[in-house]
Amino acid sequence: MLLKRLTEANGVSGNEKEVRDIIISEIKDYCTSLRVDRLGNIIAYKGGKPNSKKIMVTAHMDEVGLMVRDIDSSGLIKFLPVGGIDKRILVSKTVLIGKDRIPGVIGAKPIHLQKRNEWSNALDIKELYIDIGAKSKEDAEKYVSIGDYIAFDSQYVEFGDRLVKAKALDNRVGCAILIDLIKKVEDVSFYAVFTVMEELGLVGAGPAAYAVDPDISIILEGTLCYDMPKVDSHQIPTYIGKGPAISLVDRTTVYNRKLRERVVAVAEKENIPYQFRKTSMGGNDSGKIHIAREGSLTTTISVPCRNIHSAVSVASLEDYENTYKLVEAVLTDLNEEGYDELQ
Amino acid sequence: MSFNSQLLSKLVEIYGPSSNEGRIRDFIREEIKDYVDEIRVDALGNLIARKKGEGKRVMISAHMDQIGMMVTDIDEKGFLRFTNIGGISPIYSYGQQVIFENGTVGAIFCEPVEDPSKIKLENMYIDIGAFSKEEAEKKVSIGDICVYKGHFSENENVVFTPYLDDRVGCFIAIEAIKEIREPKNDLYFVFSVQEEVGLRGARTAAFAIEPDIGISIDVTSHGDTPKAKRFAVGLNKGAAIKVKDRSIIVHPYIRETLVKLAKEKEIPYQMEILEFGGTDSGAIHLSKEGVPSGVISVPTRYVHSPVEMASKIDINNCTKLLVEFLNTEFDI
Numbered sequence: 001m002l003l004k005r006l007t008e009a010n011g012v013s014g015n016e017k018e019v020r021d022i023i024i025s026e027i028k029d030y031c032t033s034l035r036v037d038r039l040g041n042i043i044a045y046k047g048g049k050p051n052s053k054k055i056m057v058t059a060h061m062d063e064v065g066l067m068v069r070d071i072d073s074s075g076l077i078k079f080l081p082v083g084g085i086d087k088r089i090l091v092s093k094t095v096l097i098g099k100d101r102i103p104g105v106i107g108a109k110p111i112h113l114q115k116r117n118e119w120s121n122a123l124d125i126k127e128l129y130i131d132i133g134a135k136s137k138e139d140a141e142k143y144v145s146i147g148d149y150i151a152f153d154s155q156y157v158e159f160g161d162r163l164v165k166a167k168a169l170d171n172r173v174g175c176a177i178l179i180d181l182i183k184k185v186e187d188v189s190f191y192a193v194f195t196v197m198e199e200l201g202l203v204g205a206g207p208a209a210y211a212v213d214p215d216i217s218i219i220l221e222g223t224l225c226y227d228m229p230k231v232d233s234h235q236i237p238t239y240i241g242k243g244p245a246i247s248l249v250d251r252t253t254v255y256n257r258k259l260r261e262r263v264v265a266v267a268e269k270e271n272i273p274y275q276f277r278k279t280s281m282g283g284n285d286s287g288k289i290h291i292a293r294e295g296s297l298t299t300t301i302s303v304p305c306r307n308i309h310s311a312v313s314v315a316s317l318e319d320y321e322n323t324y325k326l327v328e329a330v331l332t333d334l335n336e337e338g339y340d341e342l343q
Numbered sequence: 344m345s346f347n348s349q350l351l352s353k354l355v356e357i358y359g360p361s362s363n364e365g366r367i368r369d370f371i372r373e374e375i376k377d378y379v380d381e382i383r384v385d386a387l388g389n390l391i392a393r394k395k396g397e398g399k400r401v402m403i404s405a406h407m408d409q410i411g412m413m414v415t416d417i418d419e420k421g422f423l424r425f426t427n428i429g430g431i432s433p434i435y436s437y438g439q440q441v442i443f444e445n446g447t448v449g450a451i452f453c454e455p456v457e458d459p460s461k462i463k464l465e466n467m468y469i470d471i472g473a474f475s476k477e478e479a480e481k482k483v484s485i486g487d488i489c490v491y492k493g494h495f496s497e498n499e500n501v502v503f504t505p506y507l508d509d510r511v512g513c514f515i516a517i518e519a520i521k522e523i524r525e526p527k528n529d530l531y532f533v534f535s536v537q538e539e540v541g542l543r544g545a546r547t548a549a550f551a552i553e554p555d556i557g558i559s560i561d562v563t564s565h566g567d568t569p570k571a572k573r574f575a576v577g578l579n580k581g582a583a584i585k586v587k588d589r590s591i592i593v594h595p596y597i598r599e600t601l602v603k604l605a606k607e608k609e610i611p612y613q614m615e616i617l618e619f620g621g622t623d624s625g626a627i628h629l630s631k632e633g634v635p636s637g638v639i640s641v642p643t644r645y646v647h648s649p650v651e652m653a654s655k656i657d658i659n660n661c662t663k664l665l666v667e668f669l670n671t672e673f674d675i
Contacts, residue, residue, distance in 0.1 A: 215386070234416030234424030235465060248486045249413055254362035254428060254540055260486060276485050278415040280426040295387035295547030 002026070003156065003176045003320070007166035010096060010151035012065030012082050013197045016040055019061045023175060023194055027182045031192070041208040042194040048187045053339050055331065056191040056214035057181060058205065058285055059174030059221070060198030063167065064309045066150035068097065071141060075134030077104065079150055081125060083199030088122040089310045095130060098148035104130040152311035162317040163240070169313040171198070173303040174220030177324045185328055188335045198285055202252065205285035209292035216259065216297045216334060216342070218327060219286045222315065223247075223277055223302035234278060238304035241316050243273030244323040247300035249280045252287020256297045258342045263299050263330055270329045272322050277302060297342055301327055346655045347518065350374075351502060352495035354510040354517075358444050360411030360488040361428050361537045364388050366444070367407045371513060371534050378520050379532070389548045390534040396526030399673045402554035402634070403519070403530060403665070404545050404623040405512030406538030406561065409505075410647060411490040412441065412451075412469070414483055421473035423449070426464065428488055429539030433462040435648040442492035447471055447482045449489065491649040501578065503652040509538065511641050511658060512560035518662045519669065527670050528556075535623055542590065545623035549630035556597065556673060557627035557636030560665060562643035562651070563615050574617075576642045579654040581611030582661040585638035588617035590625020596675050597637030604667045610660050615640050635675060639665055 011019035020042060028034055032047035042061075064083030071077055077097070081087075091108045107130070108123050130150070134140035154167040166172075175194060182192050191212050197203035209217070227239040238245040246263055247255050267274040277300075286298040303323050306314040359367030368390050376382055381393040390407070410429030417423055436451045437459075443449075449471035453462055469489065473479035493505035516532050523530070531552045536544035538561075549557065563583050566574030576583050584601045585593050605612040615638075628636035639661050644652040 232424075233418060248415065249362075249426060249428065252541075254413075254537065257363055257486065276415070278485075280413075280415075290387070291543050291546050293547065294551045295385055295389075295544075297386060 002179065003164065003172060006172035006176055007156050007168050010149070011062050011168070012149045012151055013062040013199045014082070015149045016061040016196050019175070020194065023061065023179060026179045027192070030182050037207065037211065039204050039207055040196040041204045043208060043211060044182065044192040046182055046185070046190055046192060048185070048189045049335055051189045051335050053215040054191065054213065055189070055334055056193055056212050056217040057178055057327070057331070058193040058195055058208070058217060058219050058289065059178045060171045060195045060204070060285055061175055062197055062199050063151070063170070064199050065152065066095065068144055068146050068148045068150065070146060071137050071144065073137050075136050075140035077130040077132060077140065077144060079125070079130060082149070084309055086309065087125050090125070090128055091123060093311050094153040095150050096153045097130070097132065097144050097150050100143070102132055102143045103153065104132040107131050154311040163314055164317060165312050165314050167311045167313065169305045169315045170222035170308050171220070173222045173305070173315055173320055177220050177320070177327060180324055181328060181331065185331060188331045190331060195285055202283065202285050202288040206288035206292055209289040213293055214289070214296050215339070217286070217289050218330065219284055219289065219298060219300040220327065221284050221300055221302040222305040222308065222313070224279070224282060224308045225304035225306045237279035238275060238277055240304050240306060240314070241318060242275045243319060244326045245275050245277040245302045245304055247277045247302070250283045251281065252283030253290055253298060255299055256342065259297045259299045262333065262342065263301065266329045266333050267326055270325065272326045272329065274326065346659060348497055348502070350517065351511065351514045354514050355495055355504045355506045358442070358490060359407055359409055360490050361408040361540045363444065363488055364407045364536050368534065371407065371517065374517055375520050385547060385551060387544050387547050388536040389544045391548060391552070392520070392532045394520065394523065394526045394530040394532070396529045398528035399555040400529045400531065400552065401556045401558065401669060402533055402549060402552050402627060403516055403669070404533045404535050404548070404557065404559040404627060405516040406509045406535045406544065406623060407513055408536050408539055409490055409508070410539050411488045413488045414469070414485055417476055417479050417483070417485065419476050421471070421475050421479035423469040423471065423479065423483060425469055430647050431464065432647060433464055433467060436467065437462060439649055440492040441469060441489040443483060443487055443489045445482070448492060493649045501652050501654050503650050505649040505651060507641070507643055507651040507653050508562045508646055511562060511653060515560050515658065515662045515665055519665045522666050523669060527672060530669060538623055542621060542623055542626035546626040546630065549627040549634065553631060554627070554634050556675065557624055557634045558597070558665070558668060559623035559627065559638050560661065561622040561638060561640055562646055562653070563617055563640035564646055565642055565644045568644060576613055576615050578642050578644065578652070579656060580613045580642065582657060582664045583613050583615040583640035583642050585615045585617070585640055588621050589619055590621025591628055591636065591638070593637045594628070594635035597635050600671060601637060601639065601664065601668060604671065605664055608663065608667050610663050610667070612664065
């Protein structure tokens with residue numbers, strides 16, 4: 001299954017090749033043109049019915065992870081975060097290091113040896129290490145080098161009522177939907193862009209948008225979800241199972257209202273469930289895309305993901321399918337007349 | 344001294360929060376269309392008006408957008424929860440009236456809290472006097488943005504009202520458009536969008552215009568009220584010529600030209616070194632291959648509150664300085 005292959009591939013920001021190779025092999029027979037730019041973004045074009053406006057659909061390929069910072073004399077590995085990592089989720093996780101996927105475990109001082117004040121404080125990343133079973137620095141250096149990327153080691157598992165657990169659902173869900181769109185949508189002309197290094201600050205999206213110069217963009221994302229009981233409804237950013245989340249505002253974009261209303265109108269017409277993303281925290285590639293060159297319109301449509309940026313993110317396959325349906329319907333709708341009304 | 348209170352009072356009362364500037368844009372377009380050679384609106388909504396001239400291409404930017412509050416949730420009883428669009432202060436907002444684009448009026452209040460100094464926006468709500476979710480949803484939708492409902496007041500010295508930031512800049516730009524009959528430079532007046540959320544409109548406008556010189560007109564803070572933080576800008580001390588803020592170090596040629604003109608034309612001025620905040624020139628000066636840019640600031644008290652206050656004489660001096668600047672033969 002595509003989502004399984006994509007989430008089990010490693011593509012920590014700046015090291016997206018493994019994911020990029022899967023995507024290219026999936027889409028190359030369905031695109032009119034395809035190229036990889038100097039930063040590593042995939043810029044593909046799918047020709048359909050002629051359209052005076054340029055439509056772009058994007059999804060970032062990268063995921064958050066870690067990087068080898070140092071190897072100590074006993075062969076333990078010290079590391080840096082790559083992207084937004086909550087240090088509290090790191091202890092006792094299994095990881096894979098470098099191209100050869102060297103397995104390791106993130107260790108820390110056992111509870112027996114901790115002082116009382118250490119119980120109540122999360123361990124800092126500097127106090128954590130990765131054990132790859134090496135006997136010495138020299139031994140470890142046979143397998144691992146400083147600068148190697150480290151990814152969470154986590155299998156794709158389906159469970160419960162059509163839920164999946166995997167690492168990197170942010171944003172392999174977006175990549176998988178975009179691959180499906182390229183394969184299945186016949187009548188619409190659009191650029192499909194898979195970006196790099198979103199998690200480091202929307203790095204790839206700016207140059208990609210500069211090159212494509214779109215009029216309208218749809219950004220596909222896996223977004224945060226925290227739908228726990230006893231939280232006031234306005235503090236729940238998204239819910240699992242309530243459909244694609246349409247963004248209102250985040251730290252990088254205030255989304256164009258008319259385009260948002262058009263997306264909502266399509267969802268209602270096609271009877272696709274949807275929800276609004278109720279938090280203004282976080283950001284995504286839209287931030288760089290909508291202010292590239294002379295500016296353009298953007299909308300972000302996301303699959304809600306619990307435990308985002310961890311080894312065990314959770315999403316609903318039903319949300320995934322409804323997100324695909326909504327984006328397909330929006331693409332078809334945007335290919336019709338009426339772009340000028342969006343201004 | 345004459346002061347066009349009528350125009351400024353209209354400008355501050357027209358709805359136009361960041362990303363939804365349609366109404367204020369329509370008003371400004373009507374106001375200036377007979378005085379400019381070309382006028383257009385770009386994809387993000389910037390209003391770009393050109394007064395053709397032979398000299399340097401100059402971009403003048405004043406932002407149309409205002410800070411506001413976006414509805415993110417409507418509860419069962421009809422109360423609205425919101426997030427900030429731009430720099431909204433919980434303390435300034437507590438107890439204020441707000442108004443939506445369709446005229447719906449509401450009041451901002453807060454859940455009971457032990458320590459009022461720790462109020463956060465997530466504990467606040469907007470009450471539009473609806474008695475159920477259904478009733479509220481007839482008036483307001485998630486994603487709608489409201490703004491402070493205030494009104495314009497003045498005396499012989501000052502004006503005070505919400506949203507001098509930056510409708511007073513729009514006012515100065517409009518006055519300059521009307522006053523300059525035969526432009527010596529090629530002037531692109533930009534009434535920009537989304538400044539309050541990160542100088543976004545000015546960036547795309549500058550990309551399109553490719554100016555030789557950039558100048559923006561915006562409000563700045565004050566240091567002349569009781570126990571105010573040390574800051575050498577005060578009301579009634581002249582137009583403020585920016586040296587730096589968080590978004591830009593003003594190009595020395597632009598700064599020195601402004602100072603020279605102020606001295607020559609006997610326009611009172613003061614130098615502004617702002618330790619926080621930024622404005623459109625921050626985006627303009629980094630556009631493409633770089634653009635020497637500066638800022639003329641209106642000294643303003645209580646910025647981002649519903650009672651922003653500025654001196655009428657300062658405002659007129661800013662207009663005078665801008666007109667002189669735009670009529671300069673630039674040597675750069």
